[in-house]
Amino acid sequence: MIKILLIEDSEDDAMLIQREFIKSQIVQVCTRIETKERLIEMLHRENWDIVISDYTLPQLDGLTALHLVNQISPGLPFILVSGKVGEELAVEVMKAGADDYIMKDNLKRLAPAVLRAINEAEIRKRHQLAEIKIRENEARLKALFDNSLQGILLLDKNLKIMWLNKVAKEIVREFSGNIANLGDSMINFIYPQNKQALTEFHQAALQGNRIEHDWEITENRWFNLQYLPLYYENGDVFGVCVSFMEISERKKNELKLQEKNETLKKYAFITSHNLRKPLANILGLISLLDLKKFPDPDDADIICNLKISAQELDDVIHETNHLLKKKDFDDE
Amino acid sequence: MMSKNNVKIMLIDDDPINNLLNTKLLKKHSLLFDIQIEIIEYQDGQSAIEAIQSLIKNSNVLPDIILLDINMPIMNGWDFLDRYIKFNLPITLYMLTSSIAQDDINKAKQYKQIKKFMIKPLSDENLNTIFENL
Numbered sequence: 001m002i003k004i005l006l007i008e009d010s011e012d013d014a015m016l017i018q019r020e021f022i023k024s025q026i027v028q029v030c031t032r033i034e035t036k037e038r039l040i041e042m043l044h045r046e047n048w049d050i051v052i053s054d055y056t057l058p059q060l061d062g063l064t065a066l067h068l069v070n071q072i073s074p075g076l077p078f079i080l081v082s083g084k085v086g087e088e089l090a091v092e093v094m095k096a097g098a099d100d101y102i103m104k105d106n107l108k109r110l111a112p113a114v115l116r117a118i119n120e121a122e123i124r125k126r127h128q129l130a131e132i133k134i135r136e137n138e139a140r141l142k143a144l145f146d147n148s149l150q151g152i153l154l155l156d157k158n159l160k161i162m163w164l165n166k167v168a169k170e171i172v173r174e175f176s177g178n179i180a181n182l183g184d185s186m187i188n189f190i191y192p193q194n195k196q197a198l199t200e201f202h203q204a205a206l207q208g209n210r211i212e213h214d215w216e217i218t219e220n221r222w223f224n225l226q227y228l229p230l231y232y233e234n235g236d237v238f239g240v241c242v243s244f245m246e247i248s249e250r251k252k253n254e255l256k257l258q259e260k261n262e263t264l265k266k267y268a269f270i271t272s273h274n275l276r277k278p279l280a281n282i283l284g285l286i287s288l289l290d291l292k293k294f295p296d297p298d299d300a301d302i303i304c305n306l307k308i309s310a311q312e313l314d315d316v317i318h319e320t321n322h323l324l325k326k327k328d329f330d331d332e
Numbered sequence: 333m334m335s336k337n338n339v340k341i342m343l344i345d346d347d348p349i350n351n352l353l354n355t356k357l358l359k360k361h362s363l364l365f366d367i368q369i370e371i372i373e374y375q376d377g378q379s380a381i382e383a384i385q386s387l388i389k390n391s392n393v394l395p396d397i398i399l400l401d402i403n404m405p406i407m408n409g410w411d412f413l414d415r416y417i418k419f420n421l422p423i424t425l426y427m428l429t430s431s432i433a434q435d436d437i438n439k440a441k442q443y444k445q446i447k448k449f450m451i452k453p454l455s456d457e458n459l460n461t462i463f464e465n466l
Binding site for chain 1: 356430431454
């Protein structure tokens with residue numbers, strides 16, 4: 001059912017208009033008004049499918065009505081019906097945003113014009129909604145990428161920047177001093193010593209490989225980089241996504257840990273070499289002692305205990321060495 | 333068991349106490365095998381390699397056995413070995429070290445010239461090995 005807001009001061013004309021709909025078997029409900037105030041009220045109060053307006057009313061003219069409709073209910077179809085629409089006026093009304101104009105002596109055009117106007121308005125509305133949705137999606141994606149802690153960079157096959165997020169832009173600017181724009185070659189923002197590596201990893205990703213590596217871009221500034229191939233729906237690669245994140249802090253800790261490991265290694269070395277050396281001598285020398293040459297049982301006892309203690313010390317050194325070996329603190 | 337009555341043993345170790353100890357242990361044990369031994373000492377790899385070179389040059393009697401330490405000043409046991417293997421001598425060589433480090437044990441396995449990796453002090457078992465493999 002079509003809801004029509006009819007702006008018409010003549011009841012007879014209103015009847016004629018409604019008859020056209022009945023003839024065309026269009027189910028509609030028509031509300032007739034005559035004044036500007038009623039128009040404003042009705043537009044605010046209800047949802048309409050179309051406004052049909054006479055051009056000249058005692059208290060309102062068609063153009064004013066059209067402007068009000070556009071202002072209050074943008075997108076609502078508007079058709080002008082008049083007894084005496086000159087060509088100039090018709091053009092003016094159409095320019096102002098009316099969907100159509102109909103002569104009162106040619107009312108048989110009205111029903112199809114109304115249907116078409118409603119249909120077109122529907123299509124326009126759908127397009128608008130779709131566009132809004134696309135824009136919303138874009139905004140959401142942009143927000144997502146720009147709020148990512150990772151720098152994200154999309155490169156085409158020739159290392160040209162297809163897209164980059166805020167973080168990527170900031171990092172590129174920090175290191176190169178330049179602002180990266182879409183279409184720029186990434187090579188221009190890279191330190192000379194890193195160019196070959198970028199080209200190689202980019203090429204490898206274009207071959208379909210996923211690559212991850214830690215890279216010291218400049219002294220003590222470490223980044224974790226991931227190269228991912230970008231595919232068309234048919235499976236062809238069209239570029240590479242490079243996502244990256246600074247990991248300098250983590251690397252610093254790793255280096256600290258390595259230093260600690262070095263100390264441990266030194267400790268293990270000292271234990272197994274330097275500490276054991278004099279002990280091996282003690283053990284050997286004790287074994288050379290001939291207990292028969294010590295008639296005093298106390299002396300023999302002391303020598304026995306000396307041997308036991310030295311052996312215990314050697315056991316501890318062996319254990320320590322074994323522990324360090326087992327803990328696998330050394331990755332090499 | 334091959335018998336040889338006069339055996340020349342070269343000790344390569346920077347620790348004089350250890351050399352004294354090994355000399356005593358070897359002498360004591362040699363009596364069990366009824367073997368006369370002669371011991372020569374070098375305190376680093378460099379002087380040992382020079383001594384071997386000079387023995388070869390003068391066609392003198394080479395040692396039958398070498399007991400080699402790892403950690404020494406000037407030239408350590410490994411560097412000595414790398415020079416020594418080039419002479420391709422018929423000498424039985426034992427690594428004798430206080431080290432119990434796995435790295436050293438693994439490294440020793442790479443040298444086929446090392447008859448055995450022995451850990452100090454010389455045990456009766458290792459002394460037997462030395463005198464039984466003449």
